Amino acid sequence: MAEGAALGPGERAARREAVGDLGGALRELADAAVRTEVPEDELAGVAAVARELAARLRARGRGLHEVARVDDPETGERWYSPVYGPGSPVAPSLVAADTPDGRATGRVTVGKPHEGPPGLVHGGVVATLLDHVLARAVRAAGRGGLTATLTVRYRRPVQLGVPLLLSAEVGETHGRRTTATARLVAEDVPEVVLAEAEGLFVSLRPERAASVFAHMDRPVGAWTSSSDG
Known part of the structure; x- marks a missing residue:
């Protein structure tokens, strides 16, 4: 079980700073892990240390259906x-x-941990990035819900280590269904589209939302509601 009750603003800010610091260190470790060519005995030693650290973090944890105290699921901040x-x-x-x-x-620069073909960003990662900005545009417009369909067109290979820019805008809304479009370009060549996407997002009916998120320990309004109720 997660420790304690909801955090106050100051407590949450302090915890977010610590969580972000650990996350950054772990991303450095992931990058080092997928690029290393150290000897096998060194790999074994690092693996042992990693398991010890994992055990320390598991000393206090939360279940699969518990929302992190640093999150704000009403606004979609994870x-x-x-x-x-x-x-x-x-x-x-x-x-x-x-x-x-x-x-x-x-804005993002994708590194070695998310490589697909040698030197290129994995296509699934490209789709994930596009899906996120699409969903963010929909939420910004006051619509909630989940991705119902995602269509991605890969126009050019996306290189690792290149600063990338994504943009999305909401389209039409009909009842609980909202569309949005997005594109991805390299920051230094913004006129060349590398990938683009269209998404359809559907806000859940109250009874369906209650079923889908029945086991969550906090409300998750960002995925279940829309501005028109």
Whole structure:
């Protein structure tokens, strides 16, 4: 079980700083792990230390359906998101922003841990990044819900280690269904589209949301509600 009750603003800020510091260290470790060519005995030694550290972190944990105290699930802010979470050891550290008119942007440089073909970003990672900015644009416009369909067109290979820019904007809304479009470009060649996507997002009916998220220990309004109720 997670320790204690909800955090106050100052406590949450302090914990977020510590969580982000650990996440950054773990991302450095992940990068080193996928690039290392040290001898096998050194690999074994590091693996043993890693297991000891994992045991220390498991001394206090939360269950699969418990939301982290550093999160804000009402606004969709996830500190351990695998896309942008400062505390996530697997996130490519997307830095994203949005505006109330239903637009979202992101900046990211993808490294070796997310490689697909040699030297290129894995296509699934490209899709994940696009899905996130699409969803963020939809939430910024006051719509909630989950991805129903995602269509990605890969226009050019996406190179590792290149600063990338993503942009998305909300489209039409019909009842519980909202569309959005997004694109990905290299920061230094913004006129060349590397990938683009279209997404359909559906806000869940109250009874369906209650079923899907029945085991969560906190409300998750960012995925279940919309501005028109």
